[in-house]
Amino acid sequence: MSLVTLSDVLQPALKQGHAVAGLVTLGWEDMRAYVAAAEAENVPVILQAGPSCREHTPLPVLGKMFTHLAEQASVPVVAHLDHGYTHDECRIAIESGFSSVMFDGSRMPLSENIAETAAIAKMAHAAGVSCEGEIGFVGYSGGENSAGTDPEEAAQFARETNVDAMAISVGNVHLQQDKEGGLDEPRIRAIEALTNVPLVIHGGSGVPVAQRTALAQGSKICKFNIGTELRMAFGAALRDAVNADPERFDRVQILKETHEPLVAATRAVLRSFKGKS
Structure with a gap:
């Protein structure tokens, strides 16, 4: 296949009743495992470079890694900037080969968020790249609290920014390690009644699996971001590999043993x- 945009995978998801996973990457090992899992399941995948990933590896390098994997993959792959906080960061991602950028202005007043997001969406579209925005702040487990998305503000945001996807705050929380919570479905229904833009759930690891499936098949939520649960799977596999032989020091050999467990967890x-078969 080849590199595709976010719209290329979310518009079919919206029409056909399924969702696409935005998988948060930290390095080469998880990127290649995510693509292998998507190939095994024959579904598209969104590889995401978030702030912690970018602290470790520069955007131009990540762009090369993502596009290389996309070019070799048998399924559609999106190279996505997750939580870009500035115009320059989004510009550099586009120049580095990313096919999608997410600008996070959710901490800004509504008018500023709309103005900044609209400018970045215009830049992205001029380059043939998709743009995701966020309205209503999604908080962090053990950190900042969420501010739920107002449906009327979401409709205005979608209309005035021209984004291809809209992240919303409906009970979801970043970095949640359990699935004991759940999303506010009445708020989701109120938002989707006012807009046709594909909706995005950040902090998808904390959403119960049954609710993920039901919403993927029966709502305008077309993208769930998943990071924490797969980081936990990778960490467990890495710990097992290290502890299996305390004398071993070759990290390539150690990291190879994380591949199959991570592929299985990702699948x-x-x-x-997936949609209804």
């Missing part, structure tokens, strides 16, 4: 977003 995540 389970991807299956939960």
Whole structure:
């Protein structure tokens, strides 16, 4: 296949009743495992470079890694900037080969968020790249609290920014390690009644699997971001590999042993977003 945009995978998801996973990457090992899992499940995948990933590896390098994997993959792959906080960061991502950028202005007043997001969406579209925005702040487990999305503000945001996807705050929380919570479905229904833009859930690891599947098949939520649960799977596999032989020091050999467990965990995540067969 080849590199595709976010719209290329979310518009079919919206029409056909399924969702696409935005998988948060930290390095080469998880990127290649995510693509392998998507190929095994025969579904598209969104590879995401978030702030912690970018602290470790520069955007131009990440762009090369993502596009290389996309060019070799048998399924559509989106190279996505997750939580870009500035115009320059989004510009550099586009120049580095990313096919999608997400600008996070959710901490800004509504008018500023709309103005900044609209400018970045215009820049992205001029380059043939998709743009995701966020309205209503999604908080962090053990950190900042969420501010739920107001449906009327969401409709205005979607209309005035021209984004291709809209992240909303409906009970979801970043970095949540359990699935004991759940999303506010009445708020989701109120938002989707006012807009046709594909909706995005950040902090998808904290959403119960049954609710993920139901919303993927029966709502305008077309993208769930998954990071924490797959980081936990990778960490467990890495710990097992290190502890299996305390004398071993070659990290390539150690990291190879994380591949199959991470592929298996990722396949389970991807299956939960498939449409009705």
